[in-house]
Each structure stands twice: as C-alpha cells, then as structure tokens.
Amino acid sequence: MPRFAFKIEYDGRPFAGWQRQKGQISVQQAFEEALGKIDMGVPRATAAGRTDSGVHAVGQVAHCDLQKEWEPFRLAEALNAHLRPRRVAVLQATRVANDFNARMSATGRRYVFRLVSRRAPLTYQKGLAWQIPYPLAADPMRIAAKHFLGRHDFTTFRSAHCQADSPVKTLDELEIDELLLSDGIEFRFIAKARSFMHRQIRSMVGSLERVGAGAWAPDDILEALKARDRQACGPVAPPDGLYFDRAFYDPDPFERPGAQI
Amino acid sequence: MPRFAFKIEYDGRPFAGWQRQKGQISVQQAFEEALGKIDMGVPRATAAGRTDSGVHAVGQVAHCDLQKEWEPFRLAEALNAHLRPRRVAVLQATRVANDFNARMSATGRRYVFRLVSRRAPLTYQKGLAWQIPYPLAADPMRIAAKHFLGRHDFTTFRSAHCQADSPVKTLDELEIDELLLSDGIEFRFIAKARSFMHRQIRSMVGSLERVGAGAWAPDDILEALKARDRQACGPVAPPDGLYFDRAFYDPDPFERPGAQI
Numbered sequence: 001m002p003r004f005a006f007k008i009e010y011d012g013r014p015f016a017g018w019q020r021q022k023g024q025i026s027v028q029q030a031f032e033e034a035l036g037k038i039d040m041g042v043p044r045a046t047a048a049g050r051t052d053s054g055v056h057a058v059g060q061v062a063h064c065d066l067q068k069e070w071e072p073f074r075l076a077e078a079l080n081a082h083l084r085p086r087r088v089a090v091l092q093a094t095r096v097a098n099d100f101n102a103r104m105s106a107t108g109r110r111y112v113f114r115l116v117s118r119r120a121p122l123t124y125q126k127g128l129a130w131q132i133p134y135p136l137a138a139d140p141m142r143i144a145a146k147h148f149l150g151r152h153d154f155t156t157f158r159s160a161h162c163q164a165d166s167p168v169k170t171l172d173e174l175e176i177d178e179l180l181l182s183d184g185i186e187f188r189f190i191a192k193a194r195s196f197m198h199r200q201i202r203s204m205v206g207s208l209e210r211v212g213a214g215a216w217a218p219d220d221i222l223e224a225l226k227a228r229d230r231q232a233c234g235p236v237a238p239p240d241g242l243y244f245d246r247a248f249y250d251p252d253p254f255e256r257p258g259a260q261i
Numbered sequence: 262m263p264r265f266a267f268k269i270e271y272d273g274r275p276f277a278g279w280q281r282q283k284g285q286i287s288v289q290q291a292f293e294e295a296l297g298k299i300d301m302g303v304p305r306a307t308a309a310g311r312t313d314s315g316v317h318a319v320g321q322v323a324h325c326d327l328q329k330e331w332e333p334f335r336l337a338e339a340l341n342a343h344l345r346p347r348r349v350a351v352l353q354a355t356r357v358a359n360d361f362n363a364r365m366s367a368t369g370r371r372y373v374f375r376l377v378s379r380r381a382p383l384t385y386q387k388g389l390a391w392q393i394p395y396p397l398a399a400d401p402m403r404i405a406a407k408h409f410l411g412r413h414d415f416t417t418f419r420s421a422h423c424q425a426d427s428p429v430k431t432l433d434e435l436e437i438d439e440l441l442l443s444d445g446i447e448f449r450f451i452a453k454a455r456s457f458m459h460r461q462i463r464s465m466v467g468s469l470e471r472v473g474a475g476a477w478a479p480d481d482i483l484e485a486l487k488a489r490d491r492q493a494c495g496p497v498a499p500p501d502g503l504y505f506d507r508a509f510y511d512p513d514p515f516e517r518p519g520a521q522i
Contacts, residue, residue, distance in 0.1 A: 011385035124272035
C-alpha cells in the first residue's frame, strides 16, 4: 500500500487534541474520517506530535497508508474538500517510502508559544494566544531560558501523567522573540528538541512567565530543574498559545520538487 | 455630563456590524449594554466608523456621555469585565471635551484588509482574512491601486444602498504590503481617507484582486472608476479580511499622557 505524508494545519479550539478520545472530537478522527471518504480502506494516521486539547498546529506531520496511488496535489485537494468545515487543512501531501514514519522518523520538533502582554482581553485572537494583563521583562526571561538548554532531567517540567520512559531530554533551542503591538507586546517562545514530554513547553513557558513578571529570579528556573519535582514547576501555561510549528526529517519529504501544493 | 472616548477592538464574526439592528446582536448594543451596567443613565455610543457584519476592528473609536466622572483606566477595566464574554475589548479610555464627536471630529479613517493567497483553506484564521486559492501578482495590483488615489466619483465602488450624499471622495493612501507565509503570501491593503462609503474598501479590494489574478488589466480599474456605474465593479470582497484600524483626530485624545491603559 502506498504511504503518504501530510503537512497539516489546524485550529486546536474545537478539538480534544490530536489523538482519538472516546466521546470527543479529535483532529485524528476528523483527519481519518476525511481519508475514509476518499479511500476504500480504514485509514489510520500517525502524527509527529500528539498535541493536547486546544493546542494548534501550523505544520503538524502525519503519515498514512492508502489503498490506491494518488497524485499528491489531488490528494490534498480531495482531503481539504472534506475537511473544510472542520478547521483542519492539508497544506501539502507527498508520497513517501514505506519506512517513513511521521513519529519515529522525526529528528526534531519545533513549537511556537504566543503570549500577548496587554491590559485588555483578546477579542478576535481569543484562544490563539495566552493573554496576560501586565508587562513582562524580556531579558530576565531570556537569561532564565538558557537554563533549559541542553540535556536535563525535566521531571519538574512534565505532566504527572507523562508516559515517556525517561524524563531526560535535550532541548536544542529556546528563543524568545518580541513583536511590538499597538497596545502591548507579543512574546513568541520558539522551542526545538528531538522530542518533548507531555506539557513540557507549557510548563516551561508558565515558569518563564513568572520570571518575566518578576515573581521568580532567572536562577529559580535552575533550582526548579534541579529539584526534579513536579511541585517545583510554575503555573502551566494554557494551551491557547501553543502551536506545533514543524517536524524535521532527514531528508525532508516535503522538500522534494513537485510535491508542493 | 462628562464625555469619554474609547479605543475599541472587536471580533466582527459574532456581530451584525457596529450599528444596532433589530433582532441581531451588534457591537454597539454589546458596548452600550456594558456601559449601562456601570452607569445609571441610558448610555448611547457613537462610533467613528459603522463597520458591516463580520468586519473587525483593532482601533475603532466611540464616544459616550456618562453620569459620573470616571478615572479612565478604571472605566476601561470596568467595561472590559462586562465585555469579556462578547469578544469586544476597550483598549483605552480617555476623558474628552463635550464637543468631541467620534464620528464628526475624525479627520481620517484607516482600514486594513487581509488577503491570504494560498491553496489550503484557512483554519485558525478562518473569518479573519479572505483566502483565495491561487497566486496573485503584486505589481499589477499596486499599479492599479494608484488609480484610486485622489479625488474621484466612487459610484462604481460603493454599495447600491450607500446613503452618502455625494459619491465624490478623496482617497489619501492605498498601500499593498506583502507578508511571506510558509505556504503562501498574505497581502495587506492599507486604505486611508477622510471617510469611506458603504462597501467601498471591499469593492476596491475585490476589483484589485481581479487585477492580481490577471483577469483585469491595471487600467481596467481606471475604466471602472470612469464608468461611475456599480455594474462596472468587480466582485465585492468578503468582510472577513477587513479591520477598522484607526481613526485620526487633531489633537488625538488618546495621545494624552496618563490616559493609556
């Protein structure tokens, strides 16, 4: 059976996350239902990252085996026709080898977290960023963020329900960009690692926010890491601001000429 | 009675536009209801621009007379507490003289129209931009946009229901910015004039889109203008992409120190 990979964007708000859940609508279910409408089999999709309820994606990757050969552009178009009412869209489809696995083959994952610091509540961006009603200091957050870089036991910064075998992970990148808004500042936290644990980014961002607010010193992040104790974590940031940005592969199946939609 | 001016942001999607409508929820109604909860009178608000159904605002301005003196920051906070579930937010409140009128005193109005050119439908930005599934050429659109600048009879580019006395208006600015997206291009049309007529910007953008798509030559815009005939207009762009960006006043009541929230 031919295997395809898909670059997928979605609005996390109406969904219970990527993974199928009993009694709730997941992105996986919406996507597999669209696949089922164009394919004779019972297509099952595997994603690079299992995003939580309310978490968005601008570059989620999933793979799936289909019964027939499709021209990738037509496949993306056919899926989007079925997905249109669901706030899920295929940005690109491509044919991949049968040993390509969206989850296992990924050499890295990147997330972006949007935090808007302004007094007024969000309106048209409600659910698309985390709004906090006071200013944050960028420099202390950047100093604190450096403590997360490299290989650490991230026990403090993962959910108590995290099922990863080991709490030891390597964080490759944690940048904080600032965008000046007419009425505040948007902070974009860009985090890259081979893989993340459950709630890891929201736990890190929630703790960094405490540093930006002046409630924590930058070195308190180091202490919290060293504690290896979930109780030492700051408040967990809401899912609203989190976007699965990109999965990395070597070679990148989406960079092949002609596969672009 | 003390008069206040408000800078207001809203998500146009749930509303029938700014102005009160029988049997539909308008931004004006939501805003006046919030004012009514903190003021003993029956506050009536006047806005700089009467946005249509589905049109957003990031800098709408309205004024209102209240029964008592308020500290502007507290006033904005109190209103936002009541507005929070409605996707309307007060960005700033300020005390103004009784001859300030959000509509009559405005020396100019600026709108931004967001058009996303990419194959896939929008997901988390659905309703926040106009998505078209093919590429647009920027240069022809920019050449065509110049025809709109200056003083013209805009009969072709206003709604048949427009109630303005005269179809002659002066357009001061029509810039087209390009933002590169990972999967397409976002065009931002920035239009400024003393005032606009009903559907004028959506009519101009819808016609410029035809130029970008290659269906119209840039000079067809000039022909359409000269025709002074609504039938000569291109398709009217949907409200999704339109944002009331700013109202201009001289002096600007929101630039007074201490008025900022």
